[in-house]
Amino acid sequence: MSATAAPVAPGAASAASQSSLLAMRFCGLEFASPLVLLSGCVGFGEEYTRVEGFSNRDAGAIVLKGTTGAPRLGNAPHRVCETPAGMLNAIGLQNPGVDHVVRQILPGLDFTETRFIANVCGSTIEEYVEVTRRFDDSPIDAIEINISCPNIKEGGVQFGNVPAMSARVVEACRRVTAKPLITKLSPNQTDIRENARRCIDAGTDALSVINTVTGMAIDVATGRPVIGNGQGGLSGPAIKPIALLKVKEVRQVAGPRGIPIIGQGGIVSAHDALEFIIAGASAVGIGTALFYDPLVCRAINSGIAHHLRARGLNSVAELVGTLQPGALADGAVCGSC
């Protein structure tokens, strides 16, 4: 999990500053870094600013907690539990509702620090549209549509696992906003490429890949699921190999259409982030890693910059999607049989 980079070749090191190496444009927005702090892991953008040494400026963008039309109390406890190399959560989209977020929370955010992205969720297409419309009429920089939340009974992943439904949500939200629209895809579906294709056709400007992977834990003393909801979404290093493959698959569809990807799932180090960038992510998401090291972004930023210098590259963009084929023809055989 350490930040690794190739040895510095003589003369390859560039004098470029870290900030100029990391600065990039994403959907027309200026990002100071390719790092995006993920929805549900940073509250509404103010939570970590109380931690000494943490700065929102270390991230290119921050995605706010998933927001619905009306306030939601979320699921009954337990809502989180630690698992080997990861965690399960079933928060149930607890949030104060879009009206409160737009009127009470957004005015308190410092938009000079970073870009802020809303995360929109709903139980019906009408709710997605209404929440998107409210954020469109606000200072928010971009809107992420969460059609992949596995932790609510209606909506969320019910839209995300059926490509035709995903496309209907994206199409409807696209009609009510000109802000950059990012669609967050579910890994819990048969062919993420087909879903990505439909969402691009429906007008999304970017894709987030991936949301959590469904899973469960059982308390052997009681014989009951540990998570109150019965099941939850698995995040953290345990899902990194899954996420990486999904990013590579979505890149095959999104790359030729010029649609950028925010790659995410288990990233805890610069090495992890670089893998996602090589697989095809233009920006990379940091979520669960923040729970055990709120200052992790600094190390990841400097590790990425170090790697770019070592390879004589001038920007993250030069590394995006540079994955080389494996020794066997790509995808020729199933990996485990």
Ligand SMILES: Cc1cc2nc3c(=O)[nH]c(=O)nc-3n(C[C@H](O)[C@H](O)[C@H](O)COP(=O)(O)O)c2cc1C
């Ligand atoms: C406690 C928790 C709450 C989350 N809430 C949301 C949410 O509201 N909306 C959303 O789109 N994703 C949500 N996610 C998913 C993350 O944004 C991210 O996609 C996922 O955790 C994978 O990244 P990671 O392994 O780096 O955490 C949540 C994840 C966690 C751990």
